[in-house]
Amino acid sequence: MAKKLRIDKVLSNIGCGSRAEIKKYCKYGIISVNGKVVNNPGLQVDPENDEIIFDGEKVNYREFVYIMLNKPDGYISATFDRHDPIVLDLIDPSYLVFEPFPVGRLDKDTEGLLVLTNDGQLSHRVLSPKKHVPKTYYAKIEGVVTDEDIVAFEKGVTLDDGYETMPSQLKILKSDEISEIELTIHEGKFHQVKRMFESVDKKVVYLKRLSMGKLKLDENLALGEYRELTEEEIKLIEER
Numbered sequence: 413m414a415k416k417l418r419i420d421k422v423l424s425n426i427g428c429g430s431r432a433e434i435k436k437y438c439k440y441g442i443i444s445v446n447g448k449v450v451n452n453p454g455l456q457v458d459p460e461n462d463e464i465i466f467d468g469e470k471v472n473y474r475e476f477v478y479i480m481l482n483k484p485d486g487y488i489s490a491t492f493d494r495h496d497p498i499v500l501d502l503i504d505p506s507y508l509v510f511e512p513f514p515v516g517r518l519d520k521d522t523e524g525l526l527v528l529t530n531d532g533q534l535s536h537r538v539l540s541p542k543k544h545v546p547k548t549y550y551a552k553i554e555g556v557v558t559d560e561d562i563v564a565f566e567k568g569v570t571l572d573d574g575y576e577t578m579p580s581q582l583k584i585l586k587s588d589e590i591s592e593i594e595l596t597i598h599e600g601k602f603h604q605v606k607r608m609f610e611s612v613d614k615k616v617v618y619l620k621r622l623s624m625g626k627l628k629l630d631e632n633l634a635l636g637e638y639r640e641l642t643e644e645e646i647k648l649i650e651e652r
Contacts, residue, residue: 415459415460416456416458417456417457417458417459418453418455418457419443419445419453419454419456419464420434420438422471423464423471424509425473425509425510426471426473426509427506427509428471431453434453437466437467439451442466442467442468443464443465443466444464444465445464446463447463459473476529476530476531477507477512477528477529478528478529478531478534478641478646479503479507479512479527479529479639480525480526480527480629480633480645481502481503481525481526481527481633481637481638482524482525482634482635482636482637482638483499483502483518483522483523483524483525483621483635483636484523484635484636485523486521487502488520489514489516489517489519491511496520499514499526500512500528502636502638503638510530512528512529512530513528513529513530513535514526514527514528515529515534515535515538515539515649516539516624518621519603519606522619523621523635524549524550524619524629525622525623525624525629526621527624527649528638534646534649538624538625538650541599544599544652545598545625545649546597546598546623547596547597547598547621548594548622548623549595549597549605549619549621549622550585550593550620551592551593551594551595551619552591552592553615553617554590554615554616554617555589555609555615556589556591557582557584557587557591557614561582561614562582562583562584564612565577565579565580565581565582566579566580566582567579569608569612570611571601571604571607571608572607572610575601577597577599578597578598578599579598580597580598580608581596582594594622624649625649625650625651625652626651626652627645
């Protein structure tokens, strides 16, 4: 069954103005639905199937937005912060009418894949502890990472608060005074990757998220750049 919405909600959701402004526009006769001028801001419409014209332009309505951001260092994964820049500062203001928010969070000094959306149900499913959606990180580690660390992470390590992590998959790319690794975890505890390496007496000096579920960071996105996800990519976020 088609979903009906008020015309003022449809137009305000896509940035045509506030509901109060849309009410005024109705009086001006610049809004029409299926060829008929609309003067009632409460008119119920099917935004996916009705032809809506606003000020001479056809309206392409969508309820949700899904954005892939290559988060740079120095930005907070939040919709508001009193002291630091937030990831929404990197997004074109035209998207802000959708009120997107980060799906999960990356630490201020962590780079890489961050998904922004206004789809609360998808966010809930991805972040649910029951789902165990995998997340893969690349990191530089102060200290020599060894096969013993691989075994320890596979078994699960005990964090500083006594929490025992789920098994994770550690891949050593370079073992030296500054080692390079990839790590896949299946949960999202606070500062988890950093705390896992602290548990084996090593320190993370650089951290970047490469993937969430089967969704991988687009290598063509420079730090601070973003793009919308394709329909296929949206489905990949939740896949294990």
